[in-house]
Amino acid sequence: MTVPSDPKYLCVVREVTAKMWQMHGLGEEMAEQIRLAVDEACANVIKYAYGGKADKRIVVRYKVDRERFEVVIEDTGIKADPGAIMGRKLEEVRPGGLGVHLIKRCFDVFEFDGRKKIGNRLRLVRFLKERNEDRDNGT
Amino acid sequence: MKIEITEHRGVKVFGLSGDIDMYSSPELRKELLSLVGKKAPMLLIDFREVSYIDSSGIATLVEGLRGMMSHGGKLKLLGIPERIVEIFSFSKLDKVFDICGTLDDAFKG
Numbered sequence: 001m002t003v004p005s006d007p008k009y010l011c012v013v014r015e016v017t018a019k020m021w022q023m024h025g026l027g028e029e030m031a032e033q034i035r036l037a038v039d040e041a042c043a044n045v046i047k048y049a050y051g052g053k054a055d056k057r058i059v060v061r062y063k064v065d066r067e068r069f070e071v072v073i074e075d076t077g078i079k080a081d082p083g084a085i086m087g088r089k090l091e092e093v094r095p096g097g098l099g100v101h102l103i104k105r106c107f108d109v110f111e112f113d114g115r116k117k118i119g120n121r122l123r124l125v126r127f128l129k130e131r132n133e134d135r136d137n138g139t
Numbered sequence: 140m141k142i143e144i145t146e147h148r149g150v151k152v153f154g155l156s157g158d159i160d161m162y163s164s165p166e167l168r169k170e171l172l173s174l175v176g177k178k179a180p181m182l183l184i185d186f187r188e189v190s191y192i193d194s195s196g197i198a199t200l201v202e203g204l205r206g207m208m209s210h211g212g213k214l215k216l217l218g219i220p221e222r223i224v225e226i227f228s229f230s231k232l233d234k235v236f237d238i239c240g241t242l243d244d245a246f247k248g
Binding site: 007011032033036040047098099101 | 158161194195229230
C-alpha cells in the first residue's frame with residue numbers, strides 16, 4: 001500500500017493494518033495495539049523523515065505467515081539514526097517521546113534496513129508464538 | 140474528530156468525538172490551549188465519543204494539564220472508553236490525570 005505523507009491518510013493505514021491482523025485470525029484485543037503501533041511508525045515518517053511535508057510517499061507492506069506478522073514501512077526522506085531513537089522515560093510526564101514505546105511494546109523486531117541507500121526501511125515483526133501454541137494445544 | 144464546547148454547572152466541557160491523531164490533534168491543541176489560557180479553575184474533557192487516540196493526542200492532553208496546573212486549575216477527563224483507556228495506563232498517565240466515569244463524578248471532590 002502506498003499513501004501520501006499527509007496525516008489525513010493515517011486513518012487509512014490504521015484500518016488496513018487492523019484488517020490485515022484480524023483477517024488472519026489474530027486476537028481482537030491486540031489489533032488495537034498493532035493499529036496504534038503502525039500509525040505511530042508512519043506518523044514518525046511524516047514528522048522526522050519528511051519534516052512534515054505532505055506531498056511525499058509512504059509504502060507499507062504486510063507479510064503474514066504462521067510464525068510472524070511483519071510490517072515494512074518505507075520512505076525516501078531523511079535517514080533515521082537508530083541510536084538516537086529512544087522514548088522518554090514513561091515516569092516522566094511530558095509531551096512527546098511516547099510513540100516509540102507504543103511501537104516496541106507490540107513488535108518483537110524494530111529494525112532499520114541499513115542497506116537502503118535513500119530514505120528508510122523500517123521492519124516491524126511480531127512473532128506469533130503464543131497463537132501457534134494455542135492452536136497446537138487445540139485451544 | 141469533532142469538538143463541541145458546552146457548559147455544565149459553570150464548568151466548560153470539551154466534548155470530543157472521533158479519532159484524535161496526528162491529523163486532528165493540532166486543532167485540539169489550538170482549542171484546548173485557548174481555553175486553558177482563560178485560567179478557569181476546572182476544565183472537563185469528555186471522551187465518551189472518542190474512538191481512537193495516538194501519542195500526539197496524549198501529548199496535547201499533557202500540555203493542557205501542564206497549562207491548567209500552572210495556574211492551580213484542574214483538568215479532568217471524563218468517560219474514557221475501554222478500548223482507549225489502555226494507552227493511558229501504559230503511559231502511566233492514569234496516575235497523573237483525574238479520570239472520572241461520569242459527569243457527576245467530576246464534580247465530586
